[in-house]
Amino acid sequence: MSLNTKTALEIGQMIKNKEISSVEATKEMLANIKARDEKVNAYITVLENEAIAQAESVQAKIDKGELTSPLAGVPMAIKDNICTKDILTTCGSRMLYNFKPPYNATVSEKLEKNGAVVLGKLNMDEFAMGGSTETSYFNPTGNPWDTARVPGGSSGGSAAAVAARECTYALGSDTGGSIRQPCSFCGVSGIKPTYGAVSRYGLVAFASSLDQIGPIGRDIKDCAEILTMISGHDPKDSTSIKRAAFDFSDCYDGDLKGMKIGIPVNYFGKGLDEDVKKPVLEAAETLKKLGAEIEEFNMDIVDYAIPTYYVLACAEASSNLSRYDGIKYGYRRKDCEDLLEVYYTSRSEGFGMEVKRRIMLGSFVLSSGYYDAYYKKGLQIRGLIKKSFDQAFEKYDMILSPVAPTTAYKIGENSSDPLKMYLGDIYTVSVNLAGIPAVSIPCGFGKNAMPVGLQLIGNVFDEPKLVKAAYAFQKITDYHTNIPEMVKEGGDK
Amino acid sequence: MTIQEKLITYIEENTGIELTESLAEDVTLRLNMILDLIGYSEGSAETAAESKKVVNVAETGIDDNLIKYLEELSRLSLTPEEEERAKDDLTKILGYIDMLNEIDTTDVEDMSHPFPYTNNFRDDEVKPSTDRELILKNAPQQKDGCFKVPTTVE
Numbered sequence: 001m002s003l004n005t006k007t008a009l010e011i012g013q014m015i016k017n018k019e020i021s022s023v024e025a026t027k028e029m030l031a032n033i034k035a036r037d038e039k040v041n042a043y044i045t046v047l048e049n050e051a052i053a054q055a056e057s058v059q060a061k062i063d064k065g066e067l068t069s070p071l072a073g074v075p076m077a078i079k080d081n082i083c084t085k086d087i088l089t090t091c092g093s094r095m096l097y098n099f100k101p102p103y104n105a106t107v108s109e110k111l112e113k114n115g116a117v118v119l120g121k122l123n124m125d126e127f128a129m130g131g132s133t134e135t136s137y138f139n140p141t142g143n144p145w146d147t148a149r150v151p152g153g154s155s156g157g158s159a160a161a162v163a164a165r166e167c168t169y170a171l172g173s174d175t176g177g178s179i180r181q182p183c184s185f186c187g188v189s190g191i192k193p194t195y196g197a198v199s200r201y202g203l204v205a206f207a208s209s210l211d212q213i214g215p216i217g218r219d220i221k222d223c224a225e226i227l228t229m230i231s232g233h234d235p236k237d238s239t240s241i242k243r244a245a246f247d248f249s250d251c252y253d254g255d256l257k258g259m260k261i262g263i264p265v266n267y268f269g270k271g272l273d274e275d276v277k278k279p280v281l282e283a284a285e286t287l288k289k290l291g292a293e294i295e296e297f298n299m300d301i302v303d304y305a306i307p308t309y310y311v312l313a314c315a316e317a318s319s320n321l322s323r324y325d326g327i328k329y330g331y332r333r334k335d336c337e338d339l340l341e342v343y344y345t346s347r348s349e350g351f352g353m354e355v356k357r358r359i360m361l362g363s364f365v366l367s368s369g370y371y372d373a374y375y376k377k378g379l380q381i382r383g384l385i386k387k388s389f390d391q392a393f394e395k396y397d398m399i400l401s402p403v404a405p406t407t408a409y410k411i412g413e414n415s416s417d418p419l420k421m422y423l424g425d426i427y428t429v430s431v432n433l434a435g436i437p438a439v440s441i442p443c444g445f446g447k448n449a450m451p452v453g454l455q456l457i458g459n460v461f462d463e464p465k466l467v468k469a470a471y472a473f474q475k476i477t478d479y480h481t482n483i484p485e486m487v488k489e490g491g492d493k
Numbered sequence: 494m495t496i497q498e499k500l501i502t503y504i505e506e507n508t509g510i511e512l513t514e515s516l517a518e519d520v521t522l523r524l525n526m527i528l529d530l531i532g533y534s535e536g537s538a539e540t541a542a543e544s545k546k547v548v549n550v551a552e553t554g555i556d557d558n559l560i561k562y563l564e565e566l567s568r569l570s571l572t573p574e575e576e577e578r579a580k581d582d583l584t585k586i587l588g589y590i591d592m593l594n595e596i597d598t599t600d601v602e603d604m605s606h607p608f609p610y611t612n613n614f615r616d617d618e619v620k621p622s623t624d625r626e627l628i629l630k631n632a633p634q635q636k637d638g639c640f641k642v643p644t645t646v647e
Contacts, residue, residue, distance in 0.1 A: 102627035195607040235615045307590040329631035339645050343568045363566040383604035435607020
């Protein structure tokens with residue numbers, strides 16, 4: 001039986017209806033991994049035996065009526081910066097090449113409680129620093145639509161695994177677009193939740209005031225279900241917010257009457273590929289047909305989002321990554337004479353170049369003499385960016401924009417020019433700076449046959465509005481149901 | 494020219510009045526009192542100029558001294574090739590970041606966190622922590638229940 005065209009919720013329902021067992025679904029995904037992952041390299045760790053054993057035990061609980069979650073028994077995978085007890089968690093870095101966390105992230109606990117079957121851990125840019133999954137110590141991931149191209153990043157393994165049907169859904173993390181941009185490049189759906197909606201306990205820290213864990217799936221309904229499962233206040237994360245659980249039950253009528261959507265005109269200017277612009281503007285027309293009111297407006301401050309983001313994210317990273325000292329866990333250079341030598345050699349050999357660059361940039365903007373001109377300035381402009389979003393949401397229910405200025409590019413095409421890479425984050429980073437939610441859903445294909453994504457940005461905790469709009473769009477379009485050639489019957493050969 | 498001489502020249506140029514010696518002395522005295530009040534001393538002007546020069550690094554680029562200093566702050570040692578690349582890349586990136594100065598942020602408050610929420614602290618209850626053995630499992634070297642490092646104190 002092929003699950004290629006099924007969503008995670010449909011597979012969950014099939015398991016409940018006894019049309020398929022959790023073990024069978026798991027074995028099919030493991031077979032897909034075996035057939036395709038040599039080319040895709042989405043996984044850093046595959047838990048073949050463990051997953052089958054887990055599927056057996058979950059199936060027994062489903063049969064006894066002990067597990068009733070809509071996604072119970074459905075096989076999935078986790079980005080490798082989310083801690084999984086006794087399972088390798090590398091962050092895509094040599095620094096953590098042998099790290100087996102002694103504890104579970106809160107989201108890993110929640111998955112387990114809901115009967116998720118974990119197939120393995122997914123590739124990513126080293127410490128989530130990158131937009132192409134090329135900075136991974138464990139080799140780049142290929143885009144399932146064209147394995148010579150990047151899958152985006154940093155959650156490139158997560159998006160590629162979902163697109164290649166090497167899992168039914170995945171968890172990623174988003175600090176400046178790391179869920180949304182790979183979803184756009186790989187033709188899958190994802191949500192970057194409101195800051196504080198999902199516990200960060202057990203997520204290896206990159207930039208703590210920006211990081212959020214979120215779902216990647218085949219459609220927005222899957223993502224909403226996963227978000228319901230993983231969100232909620234956690235006493236172990238003091239930045240997670242106490243509030244009622246998400247309720248997406250009113251989101252699936254497909255009617256957008258009365259919804260007001262703003263389009264920031266300066267998002268569609270210079271630097272945006274025609275290949276992306278056309279399908280995104282067509283998507284706006286589609287939403288209009290569904291009843292939404294569309295209006296253009298200006299949001300100039302957002303042009304300053306990239307420099308602000310890199311100042312703040314690198315500052316936080318330089319502080320967070322100071323914990324890697326070669327002593328408590330992770331990579332350590334052998335035969336050092338003294339403590340300083342342990343620090344210097346372990347860090348220099350354990351981190352890749354992009355991570356080093358960001359640590360040094362962060363050290364720079366925080367250092368005496370430069371702090372006010374860079375770090376403080378960045379914090380102030382962050383406030384101005386948040387304010388301009390607040391003003392936009394007084395007029396609009398949501399903002400529509402591209403996810404990335406281009407479709408997936410060739411592996412190696414941009415990797416020697418870090419600034420060029422950073423500019424690819426233009427439409428995504430402001431969302432993290434403001435702490436607000438956004439979804440990324442497929443809305444077309446470029447001339448190179450690579451997927452294009454649409455971004456919908458909402459106000460704090462307005463995920464239901466975003467899901468409602470995204471669902472209505474997916475109900476009458478089929479971009480999200482397209483599958484790459486390698487996934488089609490016989491495509492493995 | 495000292496700051497006192499500069500002030501006298503400034504007054505003379507702008508009023509057209511040439512100050513007598515006693516008036517000039519009076520101006521110097523009053524200026525010294527003000528400088529005292531704001532904690533100015535000879536040389537601090539140089540420091541201010543120095544720090545201004547430092548802040549303009551986006552224009553001047555990152556030199557060898559600064560890259561060495563950043564390596565030290567970051568506890569990283571780069572190879573000579575990596576240093577050259579880092580110098581180029583960081584200069585380029587900082588040149589780009591410099592556009593933030595186009596925005597006037599006078600009286601704008603810092604925003605270090607997305608929301609104005611204060612930390613939700615847990616109740617202060619005593620609970621067992623993770624086992625020492627589990628924590629030590631990932632240690633590259635350990636001895637007698639501790640992390641082992643090269644000798645640091647003779």
